[in-house]
Amino acid sequence: xxxxxxxxxxxxxxxxxxxxxxxxxxxxxxxxxxxxxxxxxxxxxxxxxxxxxxxxxxxxxxxxxxxxxxxxxxxxxxxxxxx
Numbered sequence: 001x002x003x004x005x006x007x008x009x010x011x012x013x014x015x016x017x018x019x020x021x022x023x024x025x026x027x028x029x030x031x032x033x034x035x036x037x038x039x040x041x042x043x044x045x046x047x048x049x050x051x052x053x054x055x056x057x058x059x060x061x062x063x064x065x066x067x068x069x070x071x072x073x074x075x076x077x078x079x080x081x082x083x
Contacts, residue, residue, distance in 0.1 A: 010070075017070055019042055021037055021039055021040075022059075025038060031058070035060060036062055037066060038061060043066070055069050
């Protein structure tokens with residue numbers, strides 16, 4: 001699977017669970033921006049807040065880490081959505 005297809009799949013899964021993924025646009029890497037991804041809550045009705053950073057506060061989360069986080073929390077998120 002190509003990187004772009006993998007990224008699109010993880011983004012779709014995140015959107016289904018009420019998150020959005022932001023990619024760093026920085027060209028220069030520094031301590032506050034490591035050039036990877038950030039997972040942010042996008043649906044206030046499912047999550048405790050809106051625009052909360054769940055993973056990768058310094059743009060330091062890889063797509064693989066985000067995918068693991070979503071898979072580990074998927075059942076809990078879907079249960080909250082039903083309530």
